[in-house]
Structure formats: C-alpha cells, structure tokens
Amino acid sequence: MSDDKIPQRSNRETEGISGLLEAASDEAGRILRAIQEIAGTTSCKGVQIAGLKKWAQANNCWIPNPDILGDYSDRGSENEVYVQPSNDTVYKLNDFRYADDNLTSFFERLRIHNSLFSGCPYDLISFSENREGKVCAVLSQPFIRADREASIEEIAGAMALMGFMPMDEGEYFSDGKIDIFDAVPNNVLHGKDGQLYFIDTILSPTSDDYFDTYKSKSPNWKKRRE
Numbered sequence: 001m002s003d004d005k006i007p008q009r010s011n012r013e014t015e016g017i018s019g020l021l022e023a024a025s026d027e028a029g030r031i032l033r034a035i036q037e038i039a040g041t042t043s044c045k046g047v048q049i050a051g052l053k054k055w056a057q058a059n060n061c062w063i064p065n066p067d068i069l070g071d072y073s074d075r076g077s078e079n080e081v082y083v084q085p086s087n088d089t090v091y092k093l094n095d096f097r098y099a100d101d102n103l104t105s106f107f108e109r110l111r112i113h114n115s116l117f118s119g120c121p122y123d124l125i126s127f128s129e130n131r132e133g134k135v136c137a138v139l140s141q142p143f144i145r146a147d148r149e150a151s152i153e154e155i156a157g158a159m160a161l162m163g164f165m166p167m168d169e170g171e172y173f174s175d176g177k178i179d180i181f182d183a184v185p186n187n188v189l190h191g192k193d194g195q196l197y198f199i200d201t202i203l204s205p206t207s208d209d210y211f212d213t214y215k216s217k218s219p220n221w222k223k224r225r226e
Helices: 019-039 046-059 104-116 152-161 210-217 218-224
Strands: 071-075 081-083 089-094 123-129 133-141 146-149 163-167 173-176 178-181 188-191 197-198 203-204
Touching: 019 046, 019 081, 019 104, 019 123, 046 133, 071 163, 081 197, 081 218, 089 123, 104 203, 152 163, 203 210
Parallel strands: none
Antiparallel strands: 071 081, 081 089, 089 133, 123 133, 146 188, 163 173, 173 178, 178 203, 188 197
C-alpha cells in the first residue's frame, strides 16, 4: 500500500462487519491454534501481533506512515487518534492493550461494539505502527457531531434501557452476558441530534476475572483512584 492512500471500507461484508476484520481474526486464530499445538498455551499475543504485521504487509493492508490518516488529535489509554473532518471520519490506532493474553478478545470486542452501538461503528481498515513503534489495528469511526459530553446520569439511563446495570459501585455495566467498561463522560458524547454515542468503551463477554485484567491495564481506572 502506498503511504499516500487511505484504504477504503472492504467490499467483503459479513453481517455489517468488515471483511478485513474477519480475515485478520482468522489469521490471529490460526496463529493461536498453532501455538496451542506446539506449546499448549493461549498466551501468545506478542506472537500474534508480529504475525499480523507480516500478514498485513503481505496482503496490502499495512500503512507505513499513519500521518496520512489526518491530523493527530489525542492519545488515550489504548488509542492514538487522527481526525479527518473533511470526510467526517476519525481514525484510531489501537495497540491491543486490553486484549489480555491473546487477540481473541480484541476481535470479539469490535463485533460486540458494532452490534450494540451501530450509530458509531468501528471498521478495521488496516494495520500500522503508532508513534511509540507499537503495531496497531487501524480503526475508522464516524465523526460524531456533538454539543457536549454525556452526563453520568444520562449514561446510566441509556445503559439501563439496554439492560445493563452498574456493577462494583458503578465501575462498569453488565447485562450478565456482556461487560462494558469505561462508559464515562469523555467516552460517551451527546450528539447534536440528541442521541448518545458510546465512542470509546471497552467491552468483553462477562467473566469473573476480566475486571482484574481491566484494572491492571487501564490508566483511566488508576487515575480515578489517585
């Protein structure tokens, strides 16, 4: 891929999910199965990331210079953000921070987000390296025209309407199947159309230990406790 062209949405679609997401997920799964057969472990995130970089370069879905994505905007706990207001798109370089010991949860998270928050879906368009030199998934998301951040009360109300209740003194929300972390005002926007947009939450199938994983990896959680 030349470094002056942003890849467009894949022509291959599976239930609204980009074909690249499915192809990359399959490749990461292939690497996971190979490691399991050889070493009997599922702890292979680093190997998967290295493998996905080679796979992306070989399959014309690698961006050598992320500056082509637009104007650098911000750095969050896991995303480096670039904005192109001219085409109403936000690009996020996600460093897989919350994927735990392999990338299965990362791909699951994108699918869950798109099923719950269809007004601001993610599309996996390529891979690249962020400013720290870490291999990242490049995600595109619609630019939300908002008038303010959502309030804590608005977020809790929207979650309740979707069947999600606050857990652990409001640290996250769950419906017993999916857990939603970081549903806080700076990650949820109040659109000019009056709708709430959950643009940057962390989602996971409900498990007994994921909250501990989240706490160990989240700078946002640590800041709220300082």
